[in-house]
Amino acid sequence: MKQENNNAHKFGMVIDLDKCTGCGSCMVSCMSENNVPFKEDESNKKDSITWMSVYKLTNGKSFPDTEIAYLPRPCQHCGGKGDHGHSPCVSVCPAVATDYGYDTGIVSQIYTRCFGCRYCMGACPYHARYFNWWDPKWPEGMENYLSPNVSPRMRGVVEKCSFCYHRYQAARDVAYYEGRDDIEEHEYQTACTTACPSGAIVFGDLNNPAHKIHQIVKPDPHPDPRNKHVIGKSRNPKVFRLLERLGTNPKVYYLSEREWVRKQGDSYLDGEWDKIKNHHGTSSHG
Amino acid sequence: MFPFCFEWVWDIGHAIFFGGFWYAISILGAGMTFCILKAAYDTMNDSGDSHH
Amino acid sequence: MDSALIPEGAKRCSFPKFTIGIAIVGAVLLWGVFAMFLCWFKGLNQTNMNDYYGFALWIWADLAVIAVGGGAFFTGLLRYIFKIDELKNIINFAVIIGFICYSSALLILAIDIGQPLRGWFIFWHANVHSMLTEVAFCLSAYFAVLTIEFIPNILENRQVNKVPFFHHLAHNMHGVMAVFAATGAFLSFFHQGSLGGVAGVMYGRPFAVREGLLIWPWTFFLFTWSAAAFGPCFTLLVTRITEAVTGKKLVKDNVIHLLAKISGWMIVTYIIAKIIDTIYWAMVTAPSLGFTLSHFYSNNGFYGYWILIAEIVVCGIVPGVLLVMKSTRENPTLRLVAIILGTIGVCLNRWVMVLQIMAVPVMSFDTWALYFPSWQEIATTILPVAYGIILIAVAYRYLPVFPQEQELNPVEPVTE
Ligand code: SF4
Ligand code: SF4
Numbered sequence: 001m002k003q004e005n006n007n008a009h010k011f012g013m014v015i016d017l018d019k020c021t022g023c024g025s026c027m028v029s030c031m032s033e034n035n036v037p038f039k040e041d042e043s044n045k046k047d048s049i050t051w052m053s054v055y056k057l058t059n060g061k062s063f064p065d066t067e068i069a070y071l072p073r074p075c076q077h078c079g080g081k082g083d084h085g086h087s088p089c090v091s092v093c094p095a096v097a098t099d100y101g102y103d104t105g106i107v108s109q110i111y112t113r114c115f116g117c118r119y120c121m122g123a124c125p126y127h128a129r130y131f132n133w134w135d136p137k138w139p140e141g142m143e144n145y146l147s148p149n150v151s152p153r154m155r156g157v158v159e160k161c162s163f164c165y166h167r168y169q170a171a172r173d174v175a176y177y178e179g180r181d182d183i184e185e186h187e188y189q190t191a192c193t194t195a196c197p198s199g200a201i202v203f204g205d206l207n208n209p210a211h212k213i214h215q216i217v218k219p220d221p222h223p224d225p226r227n228k229h230v231i232g233k234s235r236n237p238k239v240f241r242l243l244e245r246l247g248t249n250p251k252v253y254y255l256s257e258r259e260w261v262r263k264q265g266d267s268y269l270d271g272e273w274d275k276i277k278n279h280h281g282t283s284s285h286g
Numbered sequence: 287m288f289p290f291c292f293e294w295v296w297d298i299g300h301a302i303f304f305g306g307f308w309y310a311i312s313i314l315g316a317g318m319t320f321c322i323l324k325a326a327y328d329t330m331n332d333s334g335d336s337h338h
Numbered sequence: 339m340d341s342a343l344i345p346e347g348a349k350r351c352s353f354p355k356f357t358i359g360i361a362i363v364g365a366v367l368l369w370g371v372f373a374m375f376l377c378w379f380k381g382l383n384q385t386n387m388n389d390y391y392g393f394a395l396w397i398w399a400d401l402a403v404i405a406v407g408g409g410a411f412f413t414g415l416l417r418y419i420f421k422i423d424e425l426k427n428i429i430n431f432a433v434i435i436g437f438i439c440y441s442s443a444l445l446i447l448a449i450d451i452g453q454p455l456r457g458w459f460i461f462w463h464a465n466v467h468s469m470l471t472e473v474a475f476c477l478s479a480y481f482a483v484l485t486i487e488f489i490p491n492i493l494e495n496r497q498v499n500k501v502p503f504f505h506h507l508a509h510n511m512h513g514v515m516a517v518f519a520a521t522g523a524f525l526s527f528f529h530q531g532s533l534g535g536v537a538g539v540m541y542g543r544p545f546a547v548r549e550g551l552l553i554w555p556w557t558f559f560l561f562t563w564s565a566a567a568f569g570p571c572f573t574l575l576v577t578r579i580t581e582a583v584t585g586k587k588l589v590k591d592n593v594i595h596l597l598a599k600i601s602g603w604m605i606v607t608y609i610i611a612k613i614i615d616t617i618y619w620a621m622v623t624a625p626s627l628g629f630t631l632s633h634f635y636s637n638n639g640f641y642g643y644w645i646l647i648a649e650i651v652v653c654g655i656v657p658g659v660l661l662v663m664k665s666t667r668e669n670p671t672l673r674l675v676a677i678i679l680g681t682i683g684v685c686l687n688r689w690v691m692v693l694q695i696m697a698v699p700v701m702s703f704d705t706w707a708l709y710f711p712s713w714q715e716i717a718t719t720i721l722p723v724a725y726g727i728i729l730i731a732v733a734y735r736y737l738p739v740f741p742q743e744q745e746l747n748p749v750e751p752v753t754e
Contacts, residue, residue: 157453267627314521321507
């Protein structure tokens with residue numbers, strides 16, 4: 001196994017669900033940034049590709065108490081149990097076509113390596129992975145608008161959010177050219193982050209205390225005493241992750257003032273939520 | 287699959303997995319080679335009896 | 339017309355009748371082949387799979403044929419390693435069934451992957467930590483074993499056997515068959531198991547995930563055990579069907595009873611393990627992740643507790659008990675009921691471990707997803723059945739598959 005590197009980045013995201021209006025700008029910007037193909041008829045959402053997908057949450061109450069929240073869901077770039085890089089999808093791919101970047105924490109997808117067995121899709125509980133059921137087809141003239149930095153994908157392979165990895169590469173190239181060791185926070189931002197009109201998405205390095213994301217999330221580097229597989233639990237009581245209990249260790253965090261929203265991050269047995277809701281990372285008790 | 291594939295690593299996982307695999311394949315290969323060679327030998331030395 | 343090829347002293351239907359039968363099944367086969375080419379040339383948009391159902395009917399079919407094909411390795415193990423000699427009267431047939439099952443599984447996999455031309459990546463760029471890699475390697479290697487086990491039977495064809503080299507080859511291969519059978523059992527243990535592991539390691543899916551021993555989740559052992567238990571059921575079932583179609587008794591009752599008894603005990607022990615596993619998962623594993631049992635069996639239009647009861651009680655405990663008890667085992671009707679239920683049971687288990695996993699919502703705001711296969715998926719799934727029928731028909735006609743056939747069906751000296 002590869003050694004975890006101390007200067008490694010750990011890129012992540014925190015999305016403020018109270019700011020998100022569900023406008024879908026992140027989805028649109030993602031599709032155009034990453035040359036995501038679309039179908040003529042997009043009415044069947046179960047086989048169209050949306051690396052970033054906005055879910056609608058409700059508190060389940062009837063009028064006038066109904067409340068709505070929108071939850072944008074990119075690939076969570078899971079660190080896997082114990083945050084060792086064995087993400088649900090990476091650990092199962094038989095051909096190493098999806099890999100964990102120990103230097104960035106980003107889960108890559110190698111399109112030319114993937115042979116389309118779709119095991120990774122079965123393993124991902126977030127439905128973050130999409131299969132190319134068709135060959136991509138763009139309307140006449142639209143090929144001219146494709147991004148030259150992202151390779152389009154062929155039929156029969158799986159694709160997913162890459163945290164706009166090509167932007168990271170570009171930022172690194174600039175830094176190298178200017179003789180700098182590392183990139184600045186603002187130099188590497190994903191398309192969805194920059195496109196969100198309400199500024200709901202914050203992107204940065206979870207390992208870097210100077211980054212805004214680190215200040216919001218305050219990730220706990222120690223294993224959660226309640227579940228040894230969980231690392232990086234937020235010490236901010238308003239911050240949660242999706243399906244944290246499964247031990248997937250996502251690098252995408254969500255922020256909400258509303259308790260019913262936070263509660264939807266995981267499943268809870270009766271009465272469990274009230275015991276668990278005020279538990280935020282180990283050091284918060286210290 | 288082979289040590290010259292670039293993603294190959296000499297770790298315990300590969301040792302066990304491919305150790306087992308190549309071991310099984312060698313047994314099959316050796317077994318079949320033996321059968322074929324012996325059959326060729328028997329054919330050449332056929333004394334006419336075809337007992338089982 | 340083809341009487342020179344038919345085993346000596348065996349009676350077969352007339353050639354035209356045989357040809358017509360093959361032609362009918364062949365038409366179904368061609369339908370499947372057509373669908374297969376559609377999938378290859380137009381892509382998997384020909385199916386009703388979607389991003390919720392990356393694994394669907396085909397993967398189920400794969401798991402199911404491999405499970406029921408488990409009769410080959412288990413019978414081989416009993417015959418060659420544990421030296422249960424009576425089983426030599428059914429081993430050829432078990433091998434042929436296994437051969438059909440495994441070649442079908444490989445074919446289905448070749449249709450199922452999105453980029454079939456890259457299929458070799460799974461070997462070349464193998465990720466040794468993936469259960470699917472283990473499946474691919476052991477499955478292909480074990481298919482080689484089955485081919486090796488099948489060859490001597492082919493060489494025993496009346497005409498082929500006249501060639502001295504083939505005669506000797508068949509003889510020599512029989513001589514070392516125990517080595518091949520042992521290798522096959524080793525490989526089978528791992529690929530049957532890793533097929534179970536495929537589900538058990540998906541820790542993002544609370545319906546699938548299981549704890550286990552070292553790197554192997556409990557489903558690994560349950561799958562191997564169930565294949566060894568229900569595989570012989572399927573062998574017996576196909577034997578029974580062949581006997582019905584040919585109108586002849588082909589295997590003596592003592593052999594059938596023996597295999598049925600072994601299968602029965604395997605089923606009973608398996609089902610006990612399965613019940614323990616299910617209870618532990620329902621009481622400990624799933625609740626620790628925040629899920630109650632009812633979550634997996636309610637709020638949708640298809641998956642209810644009935645499937646759990648059908649799999650474990652109706653198609654598990656019942657056939658197990660029927661085959662273990664001497665009186666019911668030796669009653670042909672009840673034995674037939676038991677082997678049919680057993681075969682359904684193991685297929686149902688594989689269904690649950692593939693399709694229900696995909697159906698269950700995991701995120702609290704997600705929804706159940708149900709799916710119905712497209713005709714192309716159904717046709718390509720029926721394709722192996724047609725292929726199997728043809729292969730069995732041809733093998734039965736031209737090869738000495740059943741050593742006891744002549745003894746049980748002496749041919750009257752009069753020729754028609
Ligand atoms: S969200 Fe899904 S695709 Fe992304 S890293 Fe996690 S398991 Fe893999
Ligand atoms: S579909 Fe591609 S990325 Fe996913 S597991 Fe299969 S080979 Fe790997």
